[in-house]
């Protein structure tokens with residue numbers, strides 16, 4: 001007997017600079033939509049965490065192995081919600097090599113609000129002083145990239161609802177419609 005085809009689900013990447021709410025919104029979105037949440041922070045090699053903890057911004061070369069790990073996780077096909085800064089278009093292009101259908105939700109806000117948010121939280125390794133380099137590195141989504149921009153001034157539950165509504169209203173993504181007997185993983 002043929003084995004049932006495996007259907008892949010569209011992954012969602014919460015992107016944006018440090019303090020924009022990727023982990024907070026991502027966790028809540030995953031809970032609301034019954035999906036797995038993956039924090040990209042947990043996929044950084046130890047050297048990257050040490051560098052950031054020392055207040056040194058990561059380079060493209062530092063980020064490459066980390067982005068590959070994030071990409072491999074996106075490619076699993078289980079529709080995971082993944083928090084990953086994805087600051088440059090080239091980084092997103094790399095992630096799309098693993099998951100062409102990925103939806104990027106950019107959490108965007110003013111420097112002032114980001115500073116407030118960073119001041120009000122404790123992070124394992126990320127110092128507030130890296131905000132300038134994060135903002136300088138950020139290349140917002142281009143109009144030809146699949147995704148949307150969401151305002152971090154909104155409450156977390158509103159952001160979750162807005163992202164879900166944007167996904168529901170979006171163009172259908174050709175990732176294979178489930179049929180009877182398919183295994184959804």
Ligand SMILES: Nc1ncnc2c1ncn2[C@@H]1O[C@H](COP(=O)(O)OP(=O)(O)OP(=O)(O)O)[C@@H](O)[C@H]1O
Pocket residue numbers: 016017018019020021022023024025041083085117118120121123126152153154155156159
């Ligand atoms: N929409 C929101 N409204 C109010 N507070 C928020 C909102 N989003 C996030 N926060 C708070 O802002 C702080 C930063 O959020 P969070 O740690 O999720 O950001 P992040 O983008 O994952 O940061 P990093 O990339 O540095 O890990 C947290 O204290 C969080 O509770």
Ligand SMILES: O=C(O)[C@H](O)[C@@H](O)[C@H](O)[C@H](O)CO
Pocket residue numbers: 017018019041044058063084085086087126
């Ligand atoms: O690309 C980067 O510079 C890093 O991913 C950072 O964004 C941090 O990992 C994150 O902000 C802390 O969670």
